[in-house]
Amino acid sequence: MAAVHNVGIVGAGAAGLAAAILLADAGIRVEILEKADVPQTLGSGITLQGNALRVLRQLGVWDQVEAKGYGFSTLGLRAPDPNGTVLAVLEDIRTGGDDLPATMGMYRPDLTAILRERAEQAGARISYGRTVTEIADDGGSVTVRTADGTAASYDLLIGADGLHSAVRKAIGIDVEPRPTGMGIWRAFVERPEEVVRTDLTYGGPCFIAGYCPTGPDTIYAYLVEEAQERKHEDGPRIMAELAAAYGGPWNEIRDNLDHSARINYTWFTTHLVDGPWNRGRTVIIGDAAHSCPPTVAQGAAMALEDAAVLAELLINADHVTETLFKEFTDRRLDRATAVVNASVQLGQWMLDDVRDADVPGLMNSLSTMLKETA
Ligand SMILES: Cc1cc2nc3c(=O)[nH]c(=O)nc-3n(C[C@H](O)[C@H](O)[C@H](O)COP(=O)(O)OP(=O)(O)OC[C@H]3O[C@@H](n4cnc5c(N)ncnc54)[C@H](O)[C@@H]3O)c2cc1C
Structure with missing residues (x-):
């Protein structure tokens, strides 16, 4: 009982x-x-x-x-360059067991x-x-x-x-x-065809630029920066400025930020x-x-x-x-x-x-x- x-x-x-x-x-x-x-x-x-x-x-x-x-089991690493050069595609550990995707x-x-x-x-x-x-x-x-x-x-x-x-x-x-010192911009946008897994870019104007597919048509894209006072309504402009350094799928993501994105900003704690x-x-x-x-x-x-x-x-x-x-x-x-x-x-x-x-x-x-x- x-x-x-x-x-x-x-x-x-x-x-x-x-x-x-x-x-x-x-x-x-x-x-x-x-x-x-x-x-x-x-x-x-x-x-x-x-x-x-x-x-x-x-x-x-x-x-x-x-x-x-949207399931996937690899992780991409890209360079912070205008082409978004793919540096590596790593097999991710399937922590839920081999019969489930890693992510x-x-x-x-x-x-x-x-x-x-x-x-x-x-x-x-x-x-x-x-x-x-x-x-x-x-x-x-x-x-x-x-x-x-x-x-x-x-x-x-x-x-x-x-x-x-x-x-x-x-x-x-x-x-x-307590805040850890980082802040994150997140945008929910259309999925560029090329996005089939999470790709992370370390460096450039942000600590991390990344995205994750959330379904056949959508992704969320994120930019991690030093925590600062930010206003949500400035999101499209600031995200576009920060993302300008990143290429590959970011070119299309950037284009979608002003009209279709739902954007928010929050600090890591x-x-x-x-x-x-x-x-x-x-x-x-x-x-x-x-x-x-x-x-x-x-x-x-x-x-x-x-x-x-x-x-x-x-x-x-x-x-x-x-x-x-x-x-x-x-x-x-x-x-x-x-x-x-x-x-x-x-x-x-x-x-x-x-x-x-x-x-x-x-x-x-x-x-x-x-x-x-x-
Ligand atoms: C920017 C960011 C990105 C993240 N990304 C990821 C990620 O990709 N993957 C991941 O695994 N985790 C991620 N997390 C963490 C994840 O969101 C949380 O760990 C998870 O949502 C916790 O779930 P929870 O049910 O404990 O709390 P919550 O999801 O916060 O739910 C708490 C609920 O309690 C309700 N509530 C609050 N106070 C009261 C009250 N007094 N009376 C009645 N109801 C109340 C709230 O309205 C809410 O519905 C992220 C967190 C942040 C900040």
Whole structure:
């Protein structure tokens, strides 16, 4: 018998929806409280690595993900020159197993919609327009208050409410994301025919210029620079200026920036809750517990893995005990720490202009670890 019968989840992102699917499939009553008034329908792309795809398959959504996304298993490296000269095409490690692509690009709202529909089919209830503000744990249950003045009680509360988690704060974990020094422009644009995988260009006016196909017709393109005050509305002009140094598919991407692109700018941040992710019967997962700059594109993968491991433990235990949460932390903390540290390190080497950094060595040891199931 599962350790819980009635679980509240704060946040309908990848972490919250994944936990909801697995718990609801096991017959547990699940309610997700989401602060957005309606499901997100706009956004950019996301790069999902094999270990994320492995969890998506476990959630029963692989067919839909494969149909909507764009899978590939190589990584291109290009020179920051007017031709975008291809320097190397590397075989990527398939961290989800040999029967899954190494990488899948997707439009974020498509991924969320697939997970949301699957969670609702499994029986989870998603309540929109519910911003969690207060949490009270009486030892046997957790009562949650939302900004609309309503309250609900659960056997267990999962805080999957992202970077600036209100749940994390409410349970007294005093850790906040800090900027790493880099900022990223992202544009969601038409796919140039030549773009069939991610190609990265290091150097030129940006630390990284890259793109990832997200479907047959679309890609998201990104430029990583030193973090600075930027306005989203300047995006088309600034991206075009920065991208002028890059050739190959960037010529077509640049042409599409002003009319069809959806562009946004954000800083890279990082944080890690370096110890138990629970207080009493409330536990945080995903970006609420840890975040990393997307230099190895592992944030969503870690969020999905957190959800899968927590659900497995809750379904297979008879009671909610500190031992259960200790086992959860033991299974997740080292792996999340390795991902956060590697992601930050890769960015720091670029910021410090370290030319002889062992990037392949770091990536190989990380991928070897991620190949192991969480
Ligand atoms: C620029 C950038 C690029 C990235 N690219 C990639 C990538 O390519 N690949 C990858 O794997 N990862 C990437 N990431 C990281 C990835 O986006 C996150 O790790 C992932 O989305 C975390 O999922 P989550 O469910 O934990 O949080 P979120 O997706 O942030 O979901 C949290 C949910 O909680 C809701 N919420 C927040 N507060 C409350 C509240 N008080 N009450 C109720 N609801 C609340 C929010 O509305 C949201 O729906 C990137 C991150 C950034 C910043």
